[in-house]
Amino acid sequence: MSHEQDIDKHVRTYIKVFGALLVLTVVTVAVSYLHLSTGAAIALALVVATVKGSLVACYFMHLLDERKLILSVLLLTVLFFFFVLIGPWATELNPIVL
Amino acid sequence: MSATEIPYTVEARPDTGLNNVKIGIWLFLASEVMLFGALFASYIMLRVGAAEWPHGSHYLSVPWATLNTVVLISSSVSMVMAWASLIRKDFGKYRLYMGLTILAAFGFLGIKFIEYSSKFAHGYLPETNTFLAIYFTLTGLHGLHVIGGMLYNLYLWGPGAKMWKTNPQQFINRVEVSGLFWHFVDLVWIFLFPILYLL
Numbered sequence: 001m002s003h004e005q006d007i008d009k010h011v012r013t014y015i016k017v018f019g020a021l022l023v024l025t026v027v028t029v030a031v032s033y034l035h036l037s038t039g040a041a042i043a044l045a046l047v048v049a050t051v052k053g054s055l056v057a058c059y060f061m062h063l064l065d066e067r068k069l070i071l072s073v074l075l076l077t078v079l080f081f082f083f084v085l086i087g088p089w090a091t092e093l094n095p096i097v098l
Numbered sequence: 099m100s101a102t103e104i105p106y107t108v109e110a111r112p113d114t115g116l117n118n119v120k121i122g123i124w125l126f127l128a129s130e131v132m133l134f135g136a137l138f139a140s141y142i143m144l145r146v147g148a149a150e151w152p153h154g155s156h157y158l159s160v161p162w163a164t165l166n167t168v169v170l171i172s173s174s175v176s177m178v179m180a181w182a183s184l185i186r187k188d189f190g191k192y193r194l195y196m197g198l199t200i201l202a203a204f205g206f207l208g209i210k211f212i213e214y215s216s217k218f219a220h221g222y223l224p225e226t227n228t229f230l231a232i233y234f235t236l237t238g239l240h241g242l243h244v245i246g247g248m249l250y251n252l253y254l255w256g257p258g259a260k261m262w263k264t265n266p267q268q269f270i271n272r273v274e275v276s277g278l279f280w281h282f283v284d285l286v287w288i289f290l291f292p293i294l295y296l297l
Contacts, residue, residue: 007185014182018175025167029160032296045292052288060178060281069114070124077128081135088143 017059024052108267123275127282134286137239141232141293152229154295157222159213163295166209167287173202174284177251177277184270189262192273196255199280203248210241233294240290243283250276 028048036044058064063071106118114121145151154160180195217223217230224234254269254276261269 007182011179011182014175014178018171021171022168025164025171028292028296029164032155032160032292038297042297045297049289049292053285056174056281056285056288060174060284061278067116069116070120073124073128077131081131084132084135085139085142088139089146092146 013059017055020055021052024048024055028052108265108271117271119271119275123278127278130282134236134239137232137236138289138293141236144228144232148228152227154229154233154293154297157217157230158233158295159216160295162209162213163291166206167291169202169205169209170284170287173199173206174281176202177280181270181273181277184262184266184273189259192262193255193259196251196273200248200251200255203244203251206244207241207248210237210244236290236294240283240286243279243286247276247280247283251280 028045031044031048032041034041063074104118108117110117111121176195176198180192180199183189183191183195222230224231254273258272259269261272
C-alpha cells in the first residue's frame with residue numbers, strides 16, 4: 001500500500017502517463033491515414049495499442065510494484081490468452097491432406 | 099471479528115501476503131482476459147476466413163470513437179486520482195474525482211448510444227454482415243462492462259461511501275479494486291478501437 005508521502009510522486013506519474021496516452025491516441029489515428037499495407041497497418045496499430053495498454057497496466061493498475069503472486073497469475077493468463085488467440089488459427093496452417 | 103465477517107478484507111493473508119480482495123479481483127480479471135481473448139480469437143478467425151473484410155471506417159465513425167477513447171482514458175486518470183485522494187485523506191477530492199469518473203462513463207455510453215443509433219438508422223445490424231456482427235458483440239460486451247463498473251462506482255460515490263467513516267482502509271481497498279476493473283475496461287477499449295475502427 002502506498003504511503004501518503006509517496007502519493008505526490010505517484011500523482012505526477014499519472015499526469016505524465018495521461019499525456020503519453022493522449023499522444024499515442026493521436027498517433028493511432030494518424031497512422032490510419034498513412035494508407036499503409038494491411039499487414040503493416042495491423043502490426044503498427046497493435047504495437048501502439050500494446051504500449052498504451054502496458055502504460056495503463058503498469059502505472060494505473062500499479063503492476064510495477066505488485067506482488068509476485070499476482071504477476072505469476074497474470075503471466076499464466078497471458079500464456080493462455082495467446083494460446084486462445086493463436087490456437088484456433090494455427091490449426092488451419094497445416095491441414096492434413098488425405 | 100464476528101463469526102459472519104468475511105476474513106482478510108483488510109489485513110493480508112499470511113500465506114499469500116495479500117488481502118483476499120486483491121487476489122479476488124485479479125483472478126476475476128484473469129477470467130475476463132480469457133473471455134475477451136476468446137472473442138478476439140473469433141474476430142481473427144472470422145477476418146482470416148472472410149473473402150472480403152471492410153475497413154472499419156466504412157461503417158463506423160472514427161471521430162466519435164477517438165473522442166470516446168479520450169473520454170475513457172480521462173476517466174481512468176480521474177479514477178486513480180479518486181483513489182490517491184483517499185490515501186491523502188481528502189474525502190472531498192475523492193467525491194469530485196469519482197464523480198468525474200462516473201460522468202465520463204455516462205459520456206462514453208452516450209456517445210456509444212449515438213453511434214449505435216446511427217448504425218440502426220442506416221440499417222446496419224448485427225445480421226447485416228460478419229464485420230457488424232463481431233463489432234456489435236465486442237462493443238456490446240464492452241459496453242456492459244462500462245455499465246457494471248459505472249454502477250459500482252455510483253455505489254462507492256453515494257451510499258457505499260459511508261464506510262469511509264467506519265472502516266477507511268476497507269473503503270480504500272474497495273475503491274482500488276473498482277479502479278482495477280475500470281482500468282481493465284479502459285485497456286480492452288484501447289485494443290478494440292484500432293481493431294474495429296481503424297483496420
